[in-house]
Amino acid sequence: MSTPHELSVSRFIAAKPETVWKAFVEHATEWFTPRPWTTPSVDYDLRPGGRADVVMQSPEGERHAYRGVVLEVEPGRRLVTTGALTEGWIPQPGDMNFVRLDTFEPEGDGTRYTARARHWDEKAVSAHRDMGFEQGWGQAADQLAEVALRLEQTS
16 A cells, blocks of 8 residues: 555565664664765664664765654664654754655565655655655665675675
């Protein structure tokens, strides 16, 4: 079932859900931002109301810091965050606020990873789509898979 104002990407990753989760939360600086951009910092406090802060950097050195909050966490299976609020439930201004849902579902011998961005309205979802959501988040999902496969092979 489709949710209004939602964009999503999904990938099968040939690694256990626990490994994909570990790659997601412990190695986010290695995969979170589509190359050639980098992610110098990811600061998660994995509890409802905890931090979900990310710094992304362009190849030219321009930095974009995004502060957010964890709404829900089910370790190894689901993480829900938003940049619409920060720790202490402080509202954030902006036209590009959305709720991010990342899920890690067992599928055969691997994991079905799905990232969803749920927006407040059609204007925001259109703007995010036009910014290259599918390509950018798809590339990040592929990079997550690379990290998870590396971790799976070394465990």
